[in-house]
Amino acid sequence: QTNLKLAHAAPDTDLQQTLSVFFKEQVEARTNGSVTVTIFPQGQLGNDAAMIDGARSGIIDIAMSGLNNFSGLVPAAGAFELPFIFPTREVAYTVLDGEVGQGIAGEFTQHGLKVLGFPENGYRNMSNNRGPIKVPGDLAGLNMRVNNSKALNDMFAALGANPLQLPVAELYTALETGVVDAQDHPIGIVVSFKFNEVQKYLSLTQHAYSALALVMNDAKFNSLTADEQKVIVEVAAEAIAMQRKAVQEKEAGMIEELKAAGMEVNDDVDAAAFQASVKPVWDGFIAANGDAVVNAIMAAQQ
Amino acid sequence: MTLVLFLGVLFVAILAGLPVAFALLLSSMALMVQLGTFSPDILAQGLINGVDSFPLLAIPFFLVAGEVMSKGGLSERIVRLAMTLVGHRRGGLGYVAVLTAIVLAGLSGSAVADAAALVSILYPMMRNAGYPEGRSLGLLASGGIIAPIIPPSLPLILIGVAGNISIAKLFMAGIAPGLMMGVTLMVVWTLLMRKEDIETLPKASGAERLAALKDGVWALLLPVIIIGGIRSGVFTPTEAAVVAAVYAIVVSALVYRTLTFPLLFEVLLAAGRATAMVMFLVGAAMVAAWLITVAQLPQQLATLLQPLIDSPRLLMLVIMLIVLAVGMVMDLSPTILILVPLLMPVVKMAGIDPVYFGLMFVMNCSIGLLTPPVGTVLNVICGVGKVPLSVAVRGISPFLAAYVALLSLFIIFPELITVPAKFLGG
Amino acid sequence: MDLLSIPIWFNDNPTAETVQVPRRCWGGSGRSRPLKRLVWHFWAVVDLVIAILLAAMIALVFTNVVLRYGFSSGIRQSVELARLWFVWVVMLGAAVALRRGEHLAVAEFSEALFPRAVPYLRRLCWLVVIVAVVMLFIGALNQTMANWNNISQLTGLPSALFYLAGVVSAVMMCAIAIIRLIDPMQTGIARMEHSE
Ligand code: NA
Numbered sequence: 038q039t040n041l042k043l044a045h046a047a048p049d050t051d052l053q054q055t056l057s058v059f060f061k062e063q064v065e066a067r068t069n070g071s072v073t074v075t076i077f078p079q080g081q082l083g084n085d086a087a088m089i090d091g092a093r094s095g096i097i098d099i100a101m102s103g104l105n106n107f108s109g110l111v112p113a114a115g116a117f118e119l120p121f122i123f124p125t126r127e128v129a130y131t132v133l134d135g136e137v138g139q140g141i142a143g144e145f146t147q148h149g150l151k152v153l154g155f156p157e158n159g160y161r162n163m164s165n166n167r168g169p170i171k172v173p174g175d176l177a178g179l180n181m182r183v184n185n186s187k188a189l190n191d192m193f194a195a196l197g198a199n200p201l202q203l204p205v206a207e208l209y210t211a212l213e214t215g216v217v218d219a220q221d222h223p224i225g226i227v228v229s230f231k232f233n234e235v236q237k238y239l240s241l242t243q244h245a246y247s248a249l250a251l252v253m254n255d256a257k258f259n260s261l262t263a264d265e266q267k268v269i270v271e272v273a274a275e276a277i278a279m280q281r282k283a284v285q286e287k288e289a290g291m292i293e294e295l296k297a298a299g300m301e302v303n304d305d306v307d308a309a310a311f312q313a314s315v316k317p318v319w320d321g322f323i324a325a326n327g328d329a330v331v332n333a334i335m336a337a338q339q
Numbered sequence: 340m341t342l343v344l345f346l347g348v349l350f351v352a353i354l355a356g357l358p359v360a361f362a363l364l365l366s367s368m369a370l371m372v373q374l375g376t377f378s379p380d381i382l383a384q385g386l387i388n389g390v391d392s393f394p395l396l397a398i399p400f401f402l403v404a405g406e407v408m409s410k411g412g413l414s415e416r417i418v419r420l421a422m423t424l425v426g427h428r429r430g431g432l433g434y435v436a437v438l439t440a441i442v443l444a445g446l447s448g449s450a451v452a453d454a455a456a457l458v459s460i461l462y463p464m465m466r467n468a469g470y471p472e473g474r475s476l477g478l479l480a481s482g483g484i485i486a487p488i489i490p491p492s493l494p495l496i497l498i499g500v501a502g503n504i505s506i507a508k509l510f511m512a513g514i515a516p517g518l519m520m521g522v523t524l525m526v527v528w529t530l531l532m533r534k535e536d537i538e539t540l541p542k543a544s545g546a547e548r549l550a551a552l553k554d555g556v557w558a559l560l561l562p563v564i565i566i567g568g569i570r571s572g573v574f575t576p577t578e579a580a581v582v583a584a585v586y587a588i589v590v591s592a593l594v595y596r597t598l599t600f601p602l603l604f605e606v607l608l609a610a611g612r613a614t615a616m617v618m619f620l621v622g623a624a625m626v627a628a629w630l631i632t633v634a635q636l637p638q639q640l641a642t643l644l645q646p647l648i649d650s651p652r653l654l655m656l657v658i659m660l661i662v663l664a665v666g667m668v669m670d671l672s673p674t675i676l677i678l679v680p681l682l683m684p685v686v687k688m689a690g691i692d693p694v695y696f697g698l699m700f701v702m703n704c705s706i707g708l709l710t711p712p713v714g715t716v717l718n719v720i721c722g723v724g725k726v727p728l729s730v731a732v733r734g735i736s737p738f739l740a741a742y743v744a745l746l747s748l749f750i751i752f753p754e755l756i757t758v759p760a761k762f763l764g765g
Numbered sequence: 766m767d768l769l770s771i772p773i774w775f776n777d778n779p780t781a782e783t784v785q786v787p788r789r790c791w792g793g794s795g796r797s798r799p800l801k802r803l804v805w806h807f808w809a810v811v812d813l814v815i816a817i818l819l820a821a822m823i824a825l826v827f828t829n830v831v832l833r834y835g836f837s838s839g840i841r842q843s844v845e846l847a848r849l850w851f852v853w854v855v856m857l858g859a860a861v862a863l864r865r866g867e868h869l870a871v872a873e874f875s876e877a878l879f880p881r882a883v884p885y886l887r888r889l890c891w892l893v894v895i896v897a898v899v900m901l902f903i904g905a906l907n908q909t910m911a912n913w914n915n916i917s918q919l920t921g922l923p924s925a926l927f928y929l930a931g932v933v934s935a936v937m938m939c940a941i942a943i944i945r946l947i948d949p950m951q952t953g954i955a956r957m958e959h960s961e
């Protein structure tokens with residue numbers, strides 16, 4: 038009889054919770070209750086960094102967090118977050134589930150983590166209060182809240198915006214009062230944090246693919262029986278496939294929802310111009326981490 | 340059952356004299372044993388990650404601002420200004436006290452600091468002018484607890500972090516009830532002073548008022564900067580604290596010329612120590628909160644309070660009675676840190692507005708600072724005013740009763756808080 | 766005398782040096798002379814570090830506000846660095862507070878109800894403190910080692926530095942607690958006995 042603590046930071050209306058519930062139900066059913074799962078959503082067991090530290094030391098068994106949050110431990114994983122590296126979701130899935138993704142997953146083991154797979158947060162899109170973003174020039178001078186990813190900070194700096202650090206918990210108020218004018222997140226987060234209430238324009242820039250990592254404490258995984266391990270790996274794969282599909286299905290609906298709520302949404306984005314402008318970000322990443330992963334990703338796309 | 344274990348260990352340890360932070364760690368260890376996961380990693384990670392919070396940086400910053408202002412003579416200037424405005428009325432020094440309390444509340448975030456400032460400046464004057472000492476101290480102490488309600492407020496920041504409530508919204512929601520507390524005190528004071536016959540100050544001339552205003556304008560500007568700056572998006576509430584600190588340092592160093600380098604060092608050190616004391620408690624509370632979550636204690640509490648979930652007002656009343664009782668024996672920050680993570684899920688389930696709840700909770704805990712046997716503001720006024728506890732308690736009682744009445748009014752009509760909050764918060 | 770003056774507290778405690786409140790049951794110091802000097806210097810350095818870190822936090826966060834509002838730019842590292850310094854201020858300060866007896870505690874009950882048991886209760890309390898800080902030490906050390914290669918993208922610093930504050934603080938607090946365990950009624954513990 039094993040109980041696993043599964044933690045994520047998304048609200049319980051998010052698809053991360055849907056994934057977690059599917060995982061819990063299926064694992065419990067297929068192990069005949071020898072493995073049970075307790076879900077702790079909404080960052081109840083800590084923010085992303087705390088959840089990752091917790092999963093590594095074993096005080097949390099399974100954690101789900103943005104892949105970006107692992108790039109301190111596994112710098113090569115940062116390649117997946119490079120702007121415009123995945124032209125389509127299918128490419129992202131192929132790469133993440135294929136050899137390149139497995140190679141990166143192998144590096145997690147050194148840090149005490151077993152990767153169960155890469156669910157998705159979706160493509161990041163920009164929102165702001167000034168106007169639609171169609172060409173790189175539209176970003177000039179925007180005070181843009183950015184997460185702790187170096188690639189994204191570099192990207193917004195290269196595009197002439199002013200990337201600013203702010204905890205996501207303070208973001209709604211900061212957008213409301215105007216401390217910052219703009220933010221970038223996948224659609225699901227815009228909806229669950231209600232950023233549409235304080236942001237007028239949503240531009241479907243799809244400037245970065247944002248993967249999640251579902252990780253388990255490696256020692257805990259190895260302590261399970263072979264059958265239980267098999268169930269966990271299988272269920273995780275099914276849960277991730279289910280969640281990815283749901284993200285795509287839900288996204289269109291959410292965009293309609295945001296439009297209905299009064300957001301002006303534009304998808305006429307000059308992707309080629311953006312790609313050209315962010316070239317230095319790629320160069321910067323390659324200079325710091327080598328070009329192996331980037332080349333492998335490009336090769337896998339052929 | 341687990342709930343009883345947690346609270347039992349906590350209170351026995353506190354009563355045995357163990358510092359509250361370590362009592363929280365001990366009851367966390369008890370939960371670990373109960374859950375079968377005794378692990379130093381839980382303690383260390385909870386403690387460090389609990390402290391590692393950007394919004395809570397406001398605590399040292401507001402503390403620095405408060406220290407600089409008290410050492411730089413800003414509060415004295417505000418008293419002088421208030422005296423020229425209302426000193427000539429019957430019971431005039433009482434109105435001066437309330438007016439000063441409200442303005443100080445807009446400068447500082449701490450009830451104890453404000454109460455101490457009010458008592459040390461105004462109490463000698465009131466006593467010499469023949470005001471009854473108990474009543475005077477009671478008024479000053481009650482004025483002090485307006486500080487955590489009107490922004491900036493350290494307890495509101497703390498509850499914002501502990502309960503995941505928008506700090507900016509809490510700040511805006513605090514302005515109206517804070518002013519209402521001031522009005523309540525004035526009304527009670529007027530009633531109390533009807534029978535007293537005390538000489539008043541001569542009415543100040545327009546020129547005197549203008550001079551006092553000119554001298555105090557730098558201090559008066561600070562609340563405007565803090566509230567205006569947050570509202571207009573110049574800075575976040577966290578950054579408002581740093582702006583307040585820098586402003587206070589600049590004004591007292593360059594305008595009033597009271598701040599020296601060694602004094603600044605002393606101020607930083609005092610603020611750093613006070614911060615550490617509070618934040619170590621926060622970290623310990625986060626360890627407890629982690630284990631409370633894993634042990635599913637909120638669910639146990641929710642089951643207990645289940646019958647009340649459908650009637651938010653009744654639930655609010657029960658919670659407020661619990662907090663009032665806890666506030667008798669416990670200080671403000673541990674009460675927030677221990678009870679809010681437990682109660683927040685239930686409050687949300689009942690559909691109570693989190694901002695309203697947060698504000699009511701802080702107001703209730705602040706009232707607890709005035710109630711015996713353990714009331715820190717009470718202790719301070721006894722210490723500074725050099726009167727026995729019984730005199731202070733008797734002096735406070737009418738104001739305390741009025742505050743409890745105001746709190747009840749807010750339970751019956753939450754709109755008194757939520758409507759102005761909406762208006763000010765946009 | 767200076768060591769006994771109570772600093773401004775934020776909500777739970779007396780403020781202003783003029784307030785003479787009975788000291789709680791935790792604090793004081795008294796050792797043989799040369800060692801005492803060394804210890805005194807050590808804590809003076811800790812004080813200095815706390816003040817410098819706090820000043821640096823103010824400067825950094827304020828500069829960031831000015832840069833953003835006035836010049837539409839910012840310091841990328843500011844949030845993370847300020848948080849790191851904050852953690853160090855708190856963890857160092859927690860040890861200072863333990864030494865000076867400034868952690869919030871309620872001594873009134875035990876002293877009023879079982880005055881004779883107080884020395885034993887104190888020992889028991891210090892024992893709890895030792896257990897807690899030993900756990901802090903082990904856990905924080907584990908995390909420091911585990912995160913030595915966990916490099917922040919924005920600052921280039923290992924996230925181990927956050928946990929290192931816990932390690933250092935735990936060592937300091939453990940030393941204080943052991944000394945107090947041996948002599949729980951030391952200076953500053955007996956109330957109103959200002960003999961520093
Ligand atoms: Na205030």
Ligand code: NA
Pocket residue numbers: 666667668669706707708709710711712713714715
């Ligand atoms: Na009380």
